[in-house]
Amino acid sequence: KEAVSIILSIENMFNLADSFRRCPDPDYLMQTIGCTTRESVERAYDWLLPIISSHPSTINRLPSSASCFLLLRAYESAQNDDQHVALKELAAPLLKHVRECLGGSFGEMEAILAADLLLKEICSKLSDRRRCARRVLEEAIGIELSPNNSFTFACKWNCGWLFALIDTKYITSLISRCVQFVSSALIHERGGVLRSYIIALHKYISFAEDHKVKVNHSFVETICNLLSRRPQIYASAMERFDDLRSLTLQVINREFQMRFQQKQTGNESSDLSVRNVFFQSASGKEEAFTSITLLQAGIALMSYWKEPIEFVSEDDKIREPSDEIIRSLASWFIGEGNENGDRGAAGAAFRRSRKKAIGEDQWVMMAKSHCRYIGRQAALSVPTQFLPRLLLCSGLPHTSFTTMMKRLDKLSDEKSSSKEISSAYKKILTTSMSVVRASHLTNHRAIAKKLQGRISAYCRIHKIDGSYAFSNWLGEIVSDAEKKIKA
Numbered sequence: 001k002e003a004v005s006i007i008l009s010i011e012n013m014f015n016l017a018d019s020f021r022r023c024p025d026p027d028y029l030m031q032t033i034g035c036t037t038r039e040s041v042e043r044a045y046d047w048l049l050p051i052i053s054s055h056p057s058t059i060n061r062l063p064s065s066a067s068c069f070l071l072l073r074a075y076e077s078a079q080n081d082d083q084h085v086a087l088k089e090l091a092a093p094l095l096k097h098v099r100e101c102l103g104g105s106f107g108e109m110e111a112i113l114a115a116d117l118l119l120k121e122i123c124s125k126l127s128d129r130r131r132c133a134r135r136v137l138e139e140a141i142g143i144e145l146s147p148n149n150s151f152t153f154a155c156k157w158n159c160g161w162l163f164a165l166i167d168t169k170y171i172t173s174l175i176s177r178c179v180q181f182v183s184s185a186l187i188h189e190r191g192g193v194l195r196s197y198i199i200a201l202h203k204y205i206s207f208a209e210d211h212k213v214k215v216n217h218s219f220v221e222t223i224c225n226l227l228s229r230r231p232q233i234y235a236s237a238m239e240r241f242d243d244l245r246s247l248t249l250q251v252i253n254r255e256f257q258m259r260f261q262q263k264q265t266g267n268e269s270s271d272l273s274v275r276n277v278f279f280q281s282a283s284g285k286e287e288a289f290t291s292i293t294l295l296q297a298g299i300a301l302m303s304y305w306k307e308p309i310e311f312v313s314e315d316d317k318i319r320e321p322s323d324e325i326i327r328s329l330a331s332w333f334i335g336e337g338n339e340n341g342d343r344g345a346a347g348a349a350f351r352r353s354r355k356k357a358i359g360e361d362q363w364v365m366m367a368k369s370h371c372r373y374i375g376r377q378a379a380l381s382v383p384t385q386f387l388p389r390l391l392l393c394s395g396l397p398h399t400s401f402t403t404m405m406k407r408l409d410k411l412s413d414e415k416s417s418s419k420e421i422s423s424a425y426k427k428i429l430t431t432s433m434s435v436v437r438a439s440h441l442t443n444h445r446a447i448a449k450k451l452q453g454r455i456s457a458y459c460r461i462h463k464i465d466g467s468y469a470f471s472n473w474l475g476e477i478v479s480d481a482e483k484k485i486k487a
Contacts, residue, residue, distance in 0.1 A: 018055075021051055021055055021058060022055065022057075022058070024061060027061060029048075029051070029058060029061065030061065030062075032044070033048065033066075038065075038069050041065075041066050041069040041070060041073075042069060042073050045070060045073045045074075045077075048070065049070060049074060049091060049094075052070070052091075052093055052094060053091070053092075053093065056093040059093050059094065059097050060097075062097075063110075063113070064097070064098070064101040064106065064110045064113050064114040064117075065113055065114070065117050067094050067097045067098050067101065067114070068098055068101075068114055068117045068118055068136070069117070070091070070094050071091055071094045071095060071098055071136050071140075072118075072121060072129075072132055072133065072136055074091040074094070075132040075135055075136055076128060076129070076132050095136075095139060095140060098114060098118075098136070098140045099140045099141060101113075101114040102114050102115060102118075102140060102141050102165075102168060103141065103168055103169060104168060104169030104170050108170045108173055111168070111169070111170045111173070111174065112170070112173060112174065112177070115165075115174050115177060115178075116177060118133055118136060118137055119133075119177060119178065119181035119182075120181060121133030122134060122137075122181060122182070122185045123181055123184040123185045123188070124188075125188065127188075130185070130188060130189075131158075134157075134158040134159065134161075134193075135158050137158075137161040137165075138155075138158040138159070138160055138161050140161070141161050141164045141165060141168065142155065142158070142160040142161040142164055151163040151199075153192070153195075153196070154196040154199075154200070156192060157191075157192040157193045157196055159192075159193060159196035159197070159200070162182070162196055162197070162200035163200060163203070165178060166203065166204070166207060171207075172211055172213055175204055175207060175208050175211075175213050175215065176208070176213060176214070176215045176216075178204050179201065179204050179205060179208065179215045179217050180215075180216070180217065182197050182200060182201050182204065183201060183217050183222050185197060186198065186201075186222065186226055187226070187229070187230070190233045190236070190237060191236075191237055191240070192237075192240075192241075194233070194234070194237050195237050195240075195241045195243075195244045198223070198244060198247070198248075199243065199244065199247065201219060201222065202219055202247060205217065205218075205219045219251065220251050220252070220254075220255045220294075221291075221293070223248060223251055223252070223297065224252070224255075224291070224293040224294050224296070224297040225293050227248075227252075227293075227296065227297035227300045227301065228292075228293045228296035228297055228300065231300035231303070231304060231365065232304065234248075234300070235300065235301075235303075235304030238304075239304075239306060248301070249301065249323065249325040249326070250325070252294070252297055252298060252301060252325075252329075253325040253328060253329070255294060256288075256290075256294070256298065256328075256329075256332065259275075259279075259288035259289070259290045259294070260281075260286040260287070260288045262288065275289040275290055275291055276289075276291065276292065276350055276351050276352070277289070277290050277291065277292050277295060277348055277349065277350055277351065277357045278348070278349055278350075278351055279295060279332075279347075279348045279357075280343045280344070280347055280348075281331070281332040281335070281343065281344060282331060282332060282333065282334060282335035282336070282343050282344030282345075282381070283331065283335055283343075284343055286332065289351065292350075292357055295345070295348060295357060295358065296362060298329050298332075298333060299333065299345065299358070299362045299365060299366060300365065301326065301329060302326060302329050302330055302333065302334075302366060302369060302371070302374050303362075303365035303366050303368070303369045303374070304365075304369070304370065305321060305323070305326050305369065305370065305371050305374065306370045306371070307321065307322055307370070307371055318372045318373050318376055318399065319373060320373050321371055321373060321374065326371075326374075330373065330374055330377060332344065333345040333366075333381075334366065334374065334377035334378050334380070334381040335377070336377075344381055345358045345362070345363075345366075345381060346358070346381050346382065346383050356383075360386055360389050360390075363378065363382045363383075363386050363389075363390060364389070364390060364393055366378035366382075367379055367382065367390050367393070367396060367400045367404075368393065368395055368396060368397065368400065369397075369400075372397060372399045375397050375399050375400040375403075376399045376400060376403050378400065379399075379400045379401075379403035379404045379407070380403060380407070382404075384407075384411075384428060385428065387404055387407065387408060387428065388428060388429060388447065388451055390404060391404060391405075391451055391454060391455060391458075392450060392451065392454055396458060398462040401458050401462060402462075402464070405455070405468045405470060405471075408425075408428075408468070408469070408470035409468055409469045409470055411424050411425070411428075411470075412424075412425075412469040412470070412473075421469075421473065422473065425470065425473050426444065429444050429447055429448065430444075444477060444481075445477065445478060445481035448474045448477040448478050448481075449474075449478045451474055452471060452474040452475055452478055455468070455470075455471045455474070456471070459471075
């Protein structure tokens with residue numbers, strides 16, 4: 001205790017702590033931190049940040065990674081706006097250092113290191129870390145965009161930095177990293193942030209192409225993967241933002257047109273891992289080798305397409321989609337003239353295995369489409385084996401439901417005897433049992449009972465009078481099975 005008191009009194013007398021902080025050789029500050037890994041810097045955060053605030057010159061002895069770590073830690077610590085303001089003032093030297101690093105004041109390598117670290121954070125699975133990284137980048141290099149600038153929308157979500165970054169000194173060295181990390185971050189975001197990232201990614205890839213910088217990412221493949229993996233979230237963003245919707249439709253349509261043209265000229269790719277699906281339009285006029293993700297993306301666009309209110313028919317007339325690109329997609333996938341089910345979405349098949357490329361999940365999406373025309377055409381085009389699976393879904397629109405029931409009733413009209421009708425319906429149920437993914441539906445009686453209940457519920461919901469032949473047949477199957485059980 002006496003030694004501690006002596007040391008403290010000497011420190012007060014000669015101001016040793018301040019001398020140690022300022023001493024560059026040996027660098028006691030860096031020796032105390034230990035190393036410049038994120039863990040080491042974050043452990044030193046509580047005592048290091050006040051030192052940097054009171055002695056801004058010490059920051060020049062820290063590498064850019066340490067400055068970024070400390071700044072991220074400071075923003076993560078702010079629990080409310082008041083704390084954020086206080087920490088922002090305390091961390092002002094750090095923010096200035098990070099801004100200069102990204103701007104290229106300390107050279108290309110420091111700019112790359114700082115950008116790598118912060119861009120990795122926007123890909124984190126933890127939402128708080130992504131939010132803090134966006135805020136740091138916005139306050140470091142985000143610019144006050146003028147009202148005439150078309151990217152002012154991004155500032156609302158702390159995404160103005162996406163477009164300011166392209167004006168930095170070493171952007172040609174950073175552009176490939178920007179494309180890589182922004183592409184990876186898409187899977188975690190939604191709404192306005194997702195919109196900002198996609199538009200910025202398109203701008204980055206266009207910039208790279210213009211400046212002959214190689215990037216290992218294709219914009220259309222990125223969009224297709226995102227649409228196939230997160231169709232509902234992407235569709236929600238498109239519904240809110242016209243520029244995102246317009247960009248997506250143009251990109252997907254252009255890709256389909258290019259694939260059809262390449263097949264006609266004989267220049268299609270032989271890479272089965274990329275273009276591994278043979279697709280022929282419903283009319284039979286166009287055909288192409290394409291990727292499964294492109295097909296799934298086209299289906300997602302159609303399924304979640306919502307017609308403008310002024311275009312929705314108030315009468316019973318079902319109109320084609322108002323958008324020209326959506327009409328084209330619908331004609332390719334589920335257009336008229338495909339009664340045999342060997343073209344369009346129903347006929348798409350993998351090149352090697354010849355298995356059907358479009359599964360039940362995609363047919364369910366199309367049948368439940370908000371656009372009545374797409375829902376009806378999907379119900380007409382879906383392979384018969386999927387009909388029971390679609391009828392078991394909740395949320396089928398009136399048009400899709402009645403179209404599917406009429407298709408099933410048409411099977412009975414084509415048969416001359418009740419035995420043939422029963423045989424045809426049993427064949428459908430037998431096939432559908434391998435499609436329906438429900439452990440408790442293991443036999444004809446179970447699936448028939450479930451189907452009958454769902455069909456009856458739809459008839460009540462949609463206020464449909466009368467009955468369907470398929471529903472009556474299901475009732476007979478259930479009734480006969482219950483009699484056998486009682487006997």
